[in-house]
Amino acid sequence: MDSHAVATTADAHGHEHDHPAYLRHHFVSYEQQTETASFGMWLFLLTEIMFFGGLFTAYLIYRNWYYPAFVAGSHQLSITLGSFNTLLLITSSFTMAMGVWSAETKRHKGLVWSLIATLILGIGFLGIKTVEYKEKWEKHHIPGDTFSVQSFVNPSSDAEAKAAGDKPMGLDMARKTEVYFSLYFAMTGMHALHMIIGIALLCGMLFKAVRGGYMDGNIAFVENFGLYWHFVDIVWIFLFPLLYLISRHQ
Amino acid sequence: MSEEFQNHDPNSGHTETEQHIVGPATYGIIFAALLVGTALTIGASYLEMGAWNPVVAILIACIKATLVVLFFMHIKYSSKLMKLTVGAGLFTFLILVGMSLSDYISRAWGQW
């Protein structure tokens, strides 16, 4: 067929050949459509990498500048809660992967239960995060006007600092813990925001799955949501050691 | 109309490979590896390794992230384009971090 012999007049936009209803008109085949969707999702995840990239850059710089403040700041975080949350998130990633597998192999029950498990684990993560944030609020560790350096200039007044055996810090360095908590809240806050968006999407997906959705082979949404969920998991895989585990041995 | 779509030019970008389904066995192994990694990273933070503490922590995190990307996110079974896409993201991220840090580490050079 000659490339330039393209019809210039209107004629019937005929789709004689069979194709599933979910194939959009501008795609040639379903394979093209799913590949396209997953490629688009990956590009979106690249923007997410760069979005968090700015925060990680800031973190690395300030951690080098104010290392003692970062150590003291991280001692304020509960390693138990942090580890448990890591466990929850990794497990939810696993259940989500199982959900994608169930959708691929058209297991209705498997999909529904995987999504329910993922949902519960995700909500559990956010619940624990709330407990942690609340504790920070009570101890005036939220950056801003109410921020207090009490725990760091006088560690004996503070249970966590005492337990970690922190030595009193000069006021100058103690004030830098505000930078640590600024980054802590910015990073975990952005991560939690992604979790909340993810949970909202998950609810919609679960609603559709319960009513028998995703069993016709049109599972692009499940797959792409899976990619998103795993990405959020990866961010946490880095946040956990960077924020919670700075030098626990001191 | 449908015939001409069958023989796509291999150079035109439509890589229609068979969708590879990763099964529960693989997912289970990766899940276990991630749990082990988490335990290792917590344990390592209690060891006194000096400058190596953050290195070990980041290394374990990178391994865990790689496992997630390769298996949970199916990149191991995806087309070259997808692998390249992930690589491009990582590359740009490293430029942002690396080139910014290059300014910070060199600010005090020649001043000691």
Next chain:
Amino acid sequence: MSTIVSLPDQSTARVPKRNYLTNENGLLSWLLTGDHKRIAILYLISITFFFFIGGALAGVIRLELLTPQSDLMAADTYNKVFTMHGVVMIFLFLVPSVPATLGNFLIPIMIGAKDLAFPKINLLSWYLYLAGGAMTLAAMITGGVDTGWTFTTPMSTHFSNTNVITTGLAIFVAGFSSIFTGLNFIVTVHRMRAPGMTWFKLPLFVWAHYAASILMVLGTPVLAITLVLVVLERTIGIGVFDPTKGGDPILFQHLFWFYSHPAVYIMILPGMGVISEVISTFSRKRVFGYTAVAFSSVAIAVFGFFVWAHHMFIMGVSNYAVLVFSLLTMLVAVPSAIKIFNWAFTLYKGSITFETPMLYAFGFMGLFTIGGLTGVFLGTSGTDIHLTETYFIVAHFHFVMVGGMLMAFLSGIHFWWPKMTGRMYPEKISQLAAVVTFIGFNFTFFPQFLLGMLGMPRRYAAYPAEFQVLNVFSTAGASILGVGYLLPMIYLVWSLKYGAIAGANPWQATGLEWQIQSPPLTENFTTIPVVTQDVYDYEWLERQKEHEVTHVG
């Protein structure tokens, strides 16, 4: 003067009854459309609106600078005016200008697809753009911003008492519009090409947009998080950039310029794509060094990420960083020069005609070369220390952005106007407009190079009396430039009803977009084309013309 324009017989020709404009009627059919061509038109209308707002602000700036005293407005009002001029022009005009209008309209057609990969996301990106634009307008009406478009900390986080938060969030939202456009383009170019449309048969317009899209996808999120941090710093007082809390204000600039330097390539690369198409068509030749030009687009995109700190030489970065970034900056000159040289070689021994798009393209080549070469002065750390923060900078980026990008935008709008509307613009008056724009532009911005060399700082409402002569030149030139921009606005609208019927291929150009009717059908192609022809194959077109004398629109 010879011409390549070949229009159908005006007494019998009609604009095709069925096309993307007439396919559906009513406001909703536009507001809920998934058609990339309609979205391009929506974008065209909205960016034109913001262009004239930004232009009016520029007019006010030039009026204030007519006299040495700050007499038209108070100094802090002046700060707000130039800030809003920068914000509107950069985020609401230059970044989406060519990609969101011409790119949106043409990329699917040029690669032989029926639409972009994600039509709904494309529409979403227009709504995000509108939301960002509305927020910017709201910020402007309720008091404006005075930080400069760069939002430099700690000015933006602590000392400014203006609408930084609203504007910052507006740019955040508009940024996601640009991310989605870029994402859509990349996926479309990879996944939607027609059979036979290999990478090296893609028009250079597509290559340029592909490269710009990479920058949009990878750069914009860094700006987004930076603005979020500024907003958090203003609202709850976190301490990431605040020096009193131990933060580093220069970190803001690192993150900001990590996006905003590549952003100038987001702005200029699509313009370069337009110029490649126009130069080739009006020289009747294949673009010289097609592969080099294609790869130079990608090279500009990649190098663009390595040079950002050259905006910060006097801001307190280390001497070693200055050295490294200064050297890396020189790298960008190479692919830019490759493009200019290859366009020049395309012209060599070509059958050149001087229709309006070509006039603008010539304007682009000259002005971009001056803008680019003065960029080398600024990238060299020694001269930069003298020239930065003066009118030399202002002149440099206006040569690149207005002289380069805006010329390319107007060139592209004229070139594809017949395809978009089915009608020709009036040739004589548009040639006049192109010349007026060129003259007005040089009068406006060339004196600013001299002002900068003499040491006049930018961003001040008042200046020593010795600079007045050159400033009067500049303001006078700006009024000519303003006429040059108003003219196309008038005659292009006029041509919608009274323009000559264009037919499918008024320029006798190659490329898939010229093989379909003008304006195109909603589905672009009745059957997906199979591409066998090489790109810019004008010899093939000549042979074709011998067989087929008339074109039916």
